[in-house]
Amino acid sequence: MIIPIVLQLLIILGNGMAMVAAQPWHTCGASNYTADSMYRLNLDGMSASLFPEGAGGSGGGIFVRGSSGADPDKVYAVALCRGDVDDAPACSSCFDAAFRRAMQLCPRSKDATIYYDECLLRFSDTDILNMDSVRRLNTSEIVHGALVLMNLTSEPMLPGRSTATANFTGFLKTMLTDVVGQVLSTRRHYAAIRMEMDDGSSSSTTAVPREFYCLAQCAPDLIEDICYSCLTNFSDRPVASFPGRQGWRVLGLWCNLRYSLPPSVSY
Template sequence: MAMASLGQLFYISYILTNLVPSTVAQHLLTPFCIPERGNYTNGSSYQANLNSLLTSFSNTTVDYGFYHSSAGEVNGIGFCRGDIGPDKCRSCMNTSSLELRRLCPNSKEAIIYYDICTLRYSNRSIFGTWELDPYLQQPNSDNFWDVNGSNQALTKLLRHLRNKAASGGSLQKYASGEQVDFQTIYAAVQCSPDVPEQQCIDCLDESFKIIPVHMNGKRGGKAMAPSCNFRFEIYLFYEPLPDAPSPSPTNFPPPSFPPPPTNATTGNGMHLKLHALKILLLD
């Protein structure tokens, strides 16, 4: 009886950890401390500027999931997955700020990847230019029974989502959706919002190249880079899109909201359900 109860507990734990989309815990993937950029000394102006920068990210009232700022010579960028609401995003930014300083003490450049957010800082300019390194990839251990079929379906889905995300506005470049003609595959792609449209496409295209090498026929996987990321699974891992952010009425016109999800059909008959968040901002 005790063994049966233990087995049920493991099963419930698996369901809560892997299958319930509302469970978006801040799972740390990895930090990268960049030694090539050198170290700062304790008590230096760089440390004071870094602390000021990361504290501002933790205390921000921004509710659209994209943060960028500078303090002295320190530049920082942070963004959350596009389906994550403001409270969870700010919580992830706060945790990232604390963990970066703990895990990369005295590093002048570092980046940390969580499941739902990315935070980086550097003493060089990092805004508006796409970067692929340092790179993290995590393939699922299970395979599809039809490797070729799954790869083709995944490639088509990711390309559609890539274009949707890249055409987003300056606050968010994110798209999610699923394909249903093969075994259902859910996917989400994203770029750092400061990256221009073509650079977003280039970043994602480069990251997709690891799929045939490290994720060939896999039933799930994720890849994280400073300027872009993607993830795919056979279960729904993302949440419904939150409301689009409302720009200041003194600076911007009313935002353009996306229509409800619809079925799209490609030229070869493949049906896709695409959900993209596009925020159109006029300077």
């Protein structure tokens, strides 16, 4: 499903959820609960307990996960801050804001995901916490519900020369390989890099070096094989389908990847 919007293109992968394409980006599940249901009570309990625990928990408070209640009304939740936002109170505040927005944007939905620039949050009636290794290595499971956001600028990244886009695609692949390698080498599974390339002109007077920025992140508890599979799957899709765009991001529950011309974080 592809939905064009002003300035951006949003695609949702492998999911039948409803969506919108303005920050906070969100998806809403089809199943609903009633206002006086046990599921709602468990959801309220989750919101009251998860964020304070996360502020003082492992991973510097950037990653929290938990469940509340018992089947069939059990609620599961995961929240992850962007890797450079390492201030626990800031992450807790973002998680709280994401939860409140989820309740507003997906009223009475049992499954909702919110993506802010600084954090993401999902709660669900499906167990999203303890996928076994077989399910987690399944590509469709990894990309389920991921959002792809593209710049809709009609001009290619390096306009005017047929070889420029091909050169840039090669450069982008190198940059993505580099950032994924750095993610796998860190305990927090996060990396942000800056790389520079020439615009492909043969003249030194017209060549325009450009700086590009790339950020990649996996949930801290993902094993390396799964993190690698998630990020490489995400990186292959935009490179193959949307070459030369001025920026894109792929947002998923277990990993996310973005690149752009202007930096959005500290590199």
